[in-house]
Amino acid sequence: MDRNTLDDAALWQQVKRGDTASFTCLFERYWDEMFSMAYRRLADEATAKDFVQNIFIHAWENRQQITVESNLSPYLFTALKYSVVRHIYRVAKQGTTDLPLSVYSLPDETEQKKQDHHEFDRLREKVQSEIAAMPDKMREVFILSYEKELSIREIALRLSISEQTVKNQVHNALKRLRFRLQNQAIFLPFIL
Structure with missing residues (x-):
């Protein structure tokens, strides 16, 4: 064949x-x-x-x-687009480079790519909304893990909870996000 x-x-x-x-x-x-x-x-x-x-x-x-x-x-x-945009935002957040005034000013953009960025922004807003709706402790652990990029151990020490509790909270938060965003769940690794 x-x-x-x-x-x-x-x-x-x-x-x-x-x-x-x-x-x-x-x-x-x-x-x-x-x-x-x-x-x-x-x-x-x-x-x-x-x-x-x-x-x-x-x-x-x-x-x-x-x-x-x-x-x-x-x-x-789509996965590549989400990965690149997420990387650009992360690098800008670290202060090592400036965030473009608009994601639309990234080089070599077409109208379709601009639409793709709109979709990325909408999905990111949905994710942020779902994170905001999480129970307080779950949200706190999840933010420390995915936004602040702290290790399981660092989160456990900061919050005075066990490492297993941190792992459980992160697992449950991801499970919740996948369930609530079923149509876009396959792209979550490229957004979070």
Whole structure:
């Protein structure tokens, strides 16, 4: 079977069965374009490669939950877009670079990409709203873990609770977010 002649949906069915050769075919089909897009926005070759690699790793690990109707590119490029925007915001938050006055001023943007940023912002607002609705202790632990990027141990020491309690709170918070944002849950790792 010549995998290069198969469309993404047919290859993805094979991927769901654990076929690494079909996954490699999809990887080779999209790697260059994804790397190019990431590199144009990040201007760092190693970081761009890492982002693309991580998206493919995530796709492989979550292959049973990902549905491909015609091609895989919407999933891949949406995940890449969320990863890049999140990275830009994180770097700006650390004070090592300025946040663009608008995400729309990122280089090489088209109208579709601007719409994508609107979607990212709406999803991020939904996530923030769900975080705000969490019980107080769960929200506090979750914010320290995902926004402040503290370790389980650091959170436990800061809040004077056990490390297991911290792990449970983070697990329950993620479970809650996935349930409440079911349609977008596959993109949560690229937003949080």
